[in-house]
Every structure is written in structure tokens, then in C-alpha cells.
Amino acid sequence: xxxxxxxxxxxxxxxxxxxxxxxxxxxxxxxxxxxxxxxxxxxxxxxxxxxxxxxxxxxxxxxxxxxxxxxxxxxxxxxxxxxxxxxxxxxxxxxxxxxxxxxxxxxxxxxxxxxxxxxxxxxxxxxxxxxxxxxxxxxxxxxxxxxxxxxxxxxxxxxxxxxxxxxxxxxxxxxxxxxxxxxxxxxxxxxxxxxxxxxxxxxxxxxxxxxxxxxxxxxxxxxxxxxxxxxxxxxxxxxxxxxxxxxxxxxxxxxxxxxxxxxxxxxxxxxxxxxxxxxxxxxxxxxxxxxxxxxxxxxxxxxxxxxxxxxxxxxxxxxxxxxxxxxxxxxxxxxxxxxxxxxxxxxxxxxxxxxxxxxxxxxxxxxxxxxxxxxxxxxxxxx
Amino acid sequence: xxxxxxxxxxxxxxxxxxxxxxxxxxxxxxxxxxxxxxxxxxxxxxxxxxxxxxxxxxxx
Numbered sequence: 001x002x003x004x005x006x007x008x009x010x011x012x013x014x015x016x017x018x019x020x021x022x023x024x025x026x027x028x029x030x031x032x033x034x035x036x037x038x039x040x041x042x043x044x045x046x047x048x049x050x051x052x053x054x055x056x057x058x059x060x061x062x063x064x065x066x067x068x069x070x071x072x073x074x075x076x077x078x079x080x081x082x083x084x085x086x087x088x089x090x091x092x093x094x095x096x097x098x099x100x101x102x103x104x105x106x107x108x109x110x111x112x113x114x115x116x117x118x119x120x121x122x123x124x125x126x127x128x129x130x131x132x133x134x135x136x137x138x139x140x141x142x143x144x145x146x147x148x149x150x151x152x153x154x155x156x157x158x159x160x161x162x163x164x165x166x167x168x169x170x171x172x173x174x175x176x177x178x179x180x181x182x183x184x185x186x187x188x189x190x191x192x193x194x195x196x197x198x199x200x201x202x203x204x205x206x207x208x209x210x211x212x213x214x215x216x217x218x219x220x221x222x223x224x225x226x227x228x229x230x231x232x233x234x235x236x237x238x239x240x241x242x243x244x245x246x247x248x249x250x251x252x253x254x255x256x257x258x259x260x261x262x263x264x265x266x267x268x269x270x271x272x273x274x275x276x277x278x279x280x281x282x283x284x285x286x287x288x289x290x291x292x293x294x295x296x297x298x299x300x301x302x303x304x305x306x307x308x309x310x311x312x313x314x315x316x317x318x319x320x321x322x323x324x325x326x327x328x329x330x331x332x333x334x335x336x337x338x339x340x341x342x343x344x345x346x347x348x349x350x351x352x353x354x355x356x357x358x359x360x361x362x363x364x365x366x367x368x369x370x371x372x373x374x375x376x377x378x379x380x381x382x383x
Numbered sequence: 384x385x386x387x388x389x390x391x392x393x394x395x396x397x398x399x400x401x402x403x404x405x406x407x408x409x410x411x412x413x414x415x416x417x418x419x420x421x422x423x424x425x426x427x428x429x430x431x432x433x434x435x436x437x438x439x440x441x442x443x
Binding site: 352 | 391392394399400413421425426431
């Protein structure tokens with residue numbers, strides 16, 4: 001039996017962790033709701049020109065030609081990446097205004113992957129109009145404050161997880177004496193909301209913990225990738241130290257690089273080719289991101305270093321455990337891995353979480369001016 | 384486990400296990416049946432909530 005002292009401690013933790021994070025969690029739940037359906041909404045709200053009507057299985061056009069088109073259109077930029085989607089017939093060619101520029105300064109061109117026709121100019125981040133989904137995404141991920149915002153929301157997520165765990169320890173004394181799921185409707189409204197808070201909270205406990213914990217991990221993506229770049233990737237690049245990086249003119253063909261990796265890793269899907277650079281990746285190699293083809297392995301990426309002069313695959317980089325955990329935490333946070341029915345269930349679970357948060361806030365606002373310690377004593381004496 | 388603890392925790396434990404099964408089955412299973420099982424497993428907690436809200440008040 002949990003002692004009264006331990007209960008008081010859990011009550012204290014539950015009160016303060018909830019009070020600090022509730023407002024932000026409400027923002028996260030409200031903005032997360034449309035994000036569950038972002039694929040469908042993007043398609044609905046997009047004003048991009050349509051793809052050419054071609055039979056399924058039409059092969060991809062030459063990537064080098066798309067890179068050339070991008071270079072001709074923006075000769076003052078340096079090439080950054082080529083992204084080939086596997087569920088839409090599109091190729092995105094990204095460029096930076098100068099080597100080592102911040103990602104948000106990058107611009108991109110969208111091509112039809114089969115015809116190689118240019119479909120759209122994607123302006124640098126700051127010049128892009130703020131769409132509804134972009135607004136939701138920024139409020140959900142960083143509150144328009146970049147990395148500090150992400151770390152702040154990770155902290156709020158941590159408080160939320162603590163609030164859920166401490167709530168679990170308070171469940172038995174507050175709800176355990178009734179039949180499971182009992183909501184006393186003929187007593188005070190406060191009691192009704194307390195029962196509702198307890199029932200919804202305990203039923204959603206596992207889901208809230210999983211989505212909370214995976215949300216924290218997603219917010220730590222930037223630091224985690226930086227750690228990987230500074231440790232594992234640097235170690236692999238050690239033998240190349242001091243060598244001159246290849247000039248833009250002497251780079252091997254992107255199409256040749258793409259094909260070489262496809263030959264080296266049959267059964268894998270190549271999603272993007274990152275040009276040699278001094279940031280994430282290598283100054284001497286193309287970094288080619290590949291993924292598996294099954295529902296699970298399509299979430300796990302295997303980056304391949306390819307010699308930038310010869311287009312020879314050099315090695316498959318091993319992803320460390322913390323990046324594997326991050327990759328697995330994406331679907332478990334987004335709810336996008338089980339078709340439309342899973343998304344609908346995800347959205348309802350999100351709505352119920354809003355009720356848990358709001359009822360918790362109501363319980364605090366309508367609290368009797370009696371400290372929780374007294375209420376616990378009361379429980380004990382009437383029990 | 385005492386009788387009281389079993390009475391209090393059987394439903395929460397069953398629902399938590401059901402949720403975890405639903406979350407993992409669609410991720411680890413290769414589509415098909417596993418998706419269906421995931422939809423059912425994750426819908427059941429919602430049905431339990433609906434039942435709690437709709438069931439008549441037990442007379443005191």
C-alpha cells in the first residue's frame with residue numbers, strides 16, 4: 001500500500017508538472033489534430049501543377065538533367081540535395097545560396113520525375129507564404145523559435161510524461177473505491193469532472209505515454225543528428241582528413257551515384273542524394289539515404305557514402321541506437337502507419353486527451369481551498 | 384496481489400496492454416490482418432469510454 005507521504009509527493013508532482021505544461025499541451029493537441037491528416041490536407045490544399053498522366057511504371061527521367069536545369073536557373077547557388085519521392089512522382093532539387101548556408105536559406109525546384117518537367121519553384125523558407133499546415137507544424141514543433149523552441153517543447157513533453165505517471169499513482173486512492181469507469185453524475189459537477197478526468201486518464205494512459213515520449217524524442221532530432229555527425233561520421237571520415245575536397249566541376253554524376261547505390265543495395269529504396277558538404281555528411285562523398293521497402297523497414301534509413309569523384313559506394317554508415325529510436329518514434333508519434341482508420345482513431349484519442357487536460361485544469365481552477373493533503377486525510381478517514 | 388488491487392487494476396492493465404498491442408501490431412506486422420487488429424485494439428479503449436459515459440447511473 002502506498003503510504004500517505006508517498007501519495008502526497010505524487011500529488012505534488014502531478015499538480016505542478018500538469019500546471020506548467022497544460023497550456024502548451026493544449027496547443028500541441030489542437031495543432032496536432034490537423035497534422036494527423038497532413039498528407040490528405042496537403043493534397044487538398046496544394047495549388048501545384050498536376051503531374052503528367054502516364055501509365056504506372058513509367059521509368060524516371062535522368063536526374064542529371066534535372067540538376068542541370070536547376071543549376072541553369074540558379075547559377076549563383078550551390079547544389080544541396082536531390083530527393084526522389086517513392087509515393088509521388090516528384091523529384092526535388094535543393095540548392096543553397098553558398099556552401100554551408102543554413103538550411104532555411106535553401107531554395108528548391110520540384111520536377112515531374114517521369115518527364116523531368118519543372119513544376120514549381122520553392123522559395124527559401126522566409127519568403128514562403130505561411131500556409132495553414134505550415135502554421136500548425138511550427139506551433140506544434142518549435143513555436144516559431146527554432147532549436148530553442150524544440151528543446152522547450154521537449155521539456156514540456158517531459159513534464160507531461162511525469163504528469164501522466166504521477167496521475168497513475170493517484171488513480172487508486174481517488175477512483176479505486178468505485179466500480180471501474182463509474183462517473184458520479186448525481187453529485188457535484190466537480191465530482192463528475194474528477195471522475196471523468198480519472199476514467200479518461202486511466203483509459204488513455206498507455207497511448208498518452210507513448211505519444212508523449214515519442215514526441216520528446218522527435219524534438220531532440222537536431223541534437224541527436226549533430227552528435228552522430230560529430231562522433232560516428234567524423235570517425236569514418238578520419239582517413240580523408242586534409243585531403244582536398246572535390247571541386248563542383250569534378251563531381252560524379254548524380255544519376256550514376258543513384259544507380260550505383262541501387263545496384264549495391266537491391267531491395268532498398270533510394271530516397272535522396274546529398275551533395276558533398278561540410279555539414280551533415282562528408283566533403284568527399286555523396287551521402288545517399290536509402291530505406292527498406294516493408295512497413296517497418298521503410299521507417300529505418302541506411303545512409304551510404306559514395307565517392308564523389310568516382311560514384312563508387314564506399315560504405316553503408318551504421319545508424320546508432322538513438323537514431324534508430326528516433327526513426328521508430330516518428331510513426332508512433334504521427335499515427336501515420338496504419339491507413340486512414342488508424343488516423344481517425346488517432347484523432348479521437350487526441351480529442352479525448354484534450355478533455356483530460358481541460359478537465360484537469362477545471363479541477364485545479366475549481367479547487368476547494370483545502371490543500372490536497374487535507375483531502376487525502378479525508379479520504380483516509382472516510383475510507 | 385490482493386483482491387482489492389486486482390479489482391482496481393484489472394481494467395487499466397488490460398486496456399494498457401491492448402493499446403500497446405494495437406500500437407505495435409500495425410508497425411511490426413506487414414499490413415493486412417495486422418492493420419485490422421490494430422484498428423480494433425485501439426478502438427476498444429474508446430468504446431470503453433463511450434460505455435462509461437452512456438451506462439445508467441448505479442443507484443446509490
